[in-house]
Amino acid sequence: MSATPGQIPRDDSLPEDRFLDREESWLQFNQRVLELAEDQGLPLLERVRFLAIFATNLDEFFMVRVAGLLRRMATGLAVRSASGRQPREVLERTAVIAHDLMLRHAACFRDDVLPALSKQDIEILRWEELAETEREHLRRLFRERIYPVLTPLVVDSAHPFPYISGLSLNLAIVVRDPDTEARLFARVKVPEVLPRFMEASPNRFTPLEDVIAAHLTQLFSGMEILEHHAFRVTRNQDLEVDDDITEDLLQALERELLRRRFGPVVRLEVEESISPEVLDLLTDELGVEERQIYRVPGPLNLGGLNQIADLDRSELKYPPFVPSKAALPTELSVFTALRERDVVVHHPYDSFATTVQRMVEEAAADPRVLAIKQTLYRTSGDSPIVDALIDAAAAGKQVVVVVEIKARFDESANIEWARKLEQAGCHVVYGFVGLKTHCKLLLVVRQEPDGTLRRYCHIGTGNYHPKTARLYEDLGLLTADREIAEDVTELFNHLTGYSRQVSYRQLLVAPNTLRSGLVLRIEREIGHHRAGRPAHIRFKCNSLVDEVVIDALYRASQAGVPVDVWVRGICALRPGVPGLSENIRVRSVLGRFLEHSRVFAYECGGNPEVWFGSADLMHRNLDRRIEALVRVNDVGHRDELLRLLDKGVAADTSSWWLAGDGVWTRHHNDADSPALDIQTHLMRSRRWRTVDGG
Template sequence: MKETASRETHVKETANHYLNRELSWMEFNRRVLEEAQDPTTPLLERMKFLSIVSSNLDEFMSVRVAGVVDQIKAGYTKKDFTGYTPAGLFKRIMKRGAKLVAEQYKTYRELSRALGKEGIHFIEYEDLNITQRKAMDEYFHNFMFPVLTPMAVDQARPFPLVHSQGVYLAVVLMKEEYEEGLENEEEPYFAILEVPSNLSRFIEVPVRTNSKKREYILMEELIEQHIHTLFSGYNAVSVQAFRLTRNSDLILNEEEAEDLLEEIELQLRRRRWGTPVRLEVQKGIHPYALAQLLDEFEVTDNIFEIDGPLDLSYLMKLAGSLKGYDQLRYAPIQQAYPAELDEAADIFGKLRQRDVLVYHPYESFDAVTDFICQAAYDPEVLAIKMTLYRVSGNSPLIQALARAAESGMQVTVVVELKARFDEERNIAWARKLEQAGCHVVYGLVGLKTHAKITLVVRQEQDGLRRYIHVGTGNYNDSTAKLYTDIGLFTTDKDIGEDASALFNEVTGYSAPHNWKAFGVAPSDMMDKLIGKLRREAENAAQGKPARIVAKFNSLSNQRMVDELYLASQAGVKIELIVRGVCCLKPGVPGLSENITVISIVDRFLEHSRIFYFENGGEPEIYISSADWMTRNLTRRVELMCPVFDTSIQETLINILQLSLRDNVKARRLQPNGLYERVQAGPDEPLRSQFEAMRISSWKTTAPEA
């Protein structure tokens, strides 16, 4: 596949026209934090949102900020298209990051008090009664002590490897003969201790029988109280937590790698020694301990002093483990099986009659699983071809594909080994599929395969027929319960021919295809999108109906932003539903006054990509795996698939309309890069995700926005 050729646009480039990608991402994470702060959100769900803030920030620091740090170290001083040099951007990120973390921990303290009122308490060792202390002492000696490994740092023992994002304790020690208050010129001793990640971070403390109260103590608190058992002959002057984040981005030389799988395994091992990017330390850390850490990690400008437990991502597991508090959670979603396929013994027979759309998580991912499983056991199926980007830990799809290969079917699986932070899991799946006899392909050199597509080729009475599933999200039955995504089943001939051609390009040496239906990145998707934006602009100039509605996760490609500006200036009404990063400034007179941008952050992660073009009164609608980001449009194999069925087009329009009408969880982007909540005003409150749970609300005609 070749990268799309560049085009000239006529927007006068100025940094004032754009919002910075990294700062826009920080505003997104602030919106996630707002969900943790929202008193109308159930309490345990607020804990989950607070956990997500931490996880998001970890990835941001280990990848995006790490990239900025690398540029600074390389002496790169050129401004990006938003007007920032790497050094200037880093300074702004740190300033906003400090405020975000301070607000995060303020929220943590508020949630802790609220949980206390519900009988759920985080307590310290000194607050335990005698019986509880005895139980915790026994727990420490029986389950924790054998696992702990104190690591001294001195001339004979250099600083040990500190794993990225692990919680450690920095221990400052003096020999026992040192008497407090006496003059002592001896330098303290220093050691570190990893808080085991394979044990529960939070430990439930026994309470009186029949008590409704639940009490928990953190593992590091218990270790600190028993630190003397690990350093006999020494007194601990201080014991405080720290946490290091390293650069976790993989640097691959794919063209020279003889075996991509082995190269990625090598780089995963090297990731452990990634350059330090961020240091988090417990508030009030001993000056000697801090000096030791700074000397070792050489992190001077990216230090966060934390007033509370380091790494709040553990709150996700804690919230999920609490039993008997259903009133503090969202009610379980009742997923429907798609009515068009419900109780269909023969999915293929149903799909020969009509195309079918599935909207997750409101409709069950079981429909996708059943489609692939039925294909795997169908003697008339000759071949199954599928892309896998992120798969769940115990995926039934893997079992089905393996079974199909073992039974003699031609099974081809494109496994993306470079899916960030899922590399090890995907390597394991790739090996399992190969052992079963599947043809496993790792994609194209220099490109990630991010398209979500399955092709089933079946022998039928009238010849071979192709059955295709195209999705906006991963083939992952776990995240399909948490993300909003679209899946399309079709037997359309043009889509089928394009699907075969796409797999031939990815697995073989086929020349770029003249796509009949698809837009495919990096070969032609951007050109096709720009062509459609320009067509809307021409229609607006001629007085024809012109409108664009696009829903995706991020918008950061400068050319796409410029083309949207030009369409706005031509009079096209543009409504964007962008969950995360957005580099476009909406509502700027003379530039983007016809553009609105909203972001919806709610119970489920908005993940579907839907593009609507008015086309002079003959609407075109596409679903896609791609966001409008440079990496998606130029460095990944992505797919944009048209929807031809008019009833499914109407359903997708209704989904878009629901999002546009949201006045509860929607925030509107302002020209200054900040977001303001959409106010209901005289309208009835409408929460798009909760409305969509009522299934019929998006399968029937929705009112105009």
């Protein structure tokens, strides 16, 4: 076995090729998103939204994963991946897969979704397909709204090639001066402040760049327009801030956010109609290699299809769903209810507003509440959670907020509302040196009528974000349990006061005890099986990458323990391999809601243990973040969670199944046996458990 200091060693006795490549696995996850867009059984505008999600997901993959790998290669820090591939081999392989997926994505849009939209009287047309009356309308719109915000930039001896910002859509233009016959290159940036698709007439749209291209003679008066082509650049946008040596992390992040715009290019997207001459110029000026060029049918930047998906056509969308408000009785205060029993909430099936948000708002208004402590990783700018914390501080309560301002792509927003909290008198702690604070914790300290102090807690799997709580599937425990409250108190002291607390009663906390706690329980499960007692391991997570945990699951499988893994995204484990993992099943569920909860369950000889919390099984979560899992002690809650896990991996549930060669296969509806959509099932039942937890 081998290990770095402080880590459990990997099991080198297992086969070297036991890990799937994580980058390829991520692309396969996005392929599953694309398969939803291709599914003609889904509501049409939901398919449009999945096309947009695929595009924005792929943008992030290049900005973070590909960019990070290129950066490590450039600095000489890249090493062979756990799958055994060299870094350049990973890049070449992912480039091939990503290009194939982008072509498939474009074909789905052009050949399937566009005709289907047309049948519903929604059309996305190119300029030449518009009626003359529509063109005239757009000409007026161009003069009034578009022309004033355009800036044509020509390249000549006095004007260098302009900087192309990341994810911006641009027109590459070749013009000719009729007096000198000189050919010049020019660039026009497509404004991001305008809609991606301009409405030519009711429910008939055309890409914004087409409108601009049709009016280039107004931008280059007196010049002859020879050709024009759309292109788009993706840059490295992962933050690089060394918070071990930075005295003011907030200011350092603000500076880095300004520098982020100038990261190196990792992808150049061009329409397949681009001329070789213009492409060569872009390639040279942007410094990209051939494998970084992605030629696809237009239009580019289909992430903008959210605009179409948002159209007011309810018959083309998922039917409305109203979350249940039954988790907490409205006739009792949150604190009275939690003194009687623990409550487990399952969003979005349970209302976030009437449970978690209500708990914060009641705490802010309750004169008996003395202190509120909360971690915030992501939330909305107009969050009622933030407003309640500000109200609590204004009422004289002690309010402590641990803000993780390095939450990827939300840094700027987090800085803004963190400053708002500070100005209101809240104690704001900006993360933890060297570690991201990713745990989801809320602690309320209340003086009861008899004078005693009682602590109330929420530990969850998702962010305190009211908007995403309607779209993300997450779990949360609301409790007044004394041991859990003591653990949460000590963890907050660790976060704000740098105490050296490493072990807890009812929590597993990364980076100290979470990985080792999970692996210890896997080993215990092996012991139960060998002793003839019931043994079964069930995990639900977003990603499974950590080699130490995977090796432990392999050993469990080799010992005969059945293992079920329900994963949304990346999975580096190879299931069903004889002699290694034939007792492991891996399933993935994608649908209307983003599966986001993390649950870890062990049969424990017939007395099951169930834990849930913020941590995925990735190196960053287990080694470089503060994460927390909480043990579910209520038998009713525990059993319902076990039933949920079993339902998610059942053979008759609609899902994707992973094979040992890394291929995912969708098991969905067929003529003989329609599969159960677990999300629809949970919505229809409105409650996945009874109110009393039984």
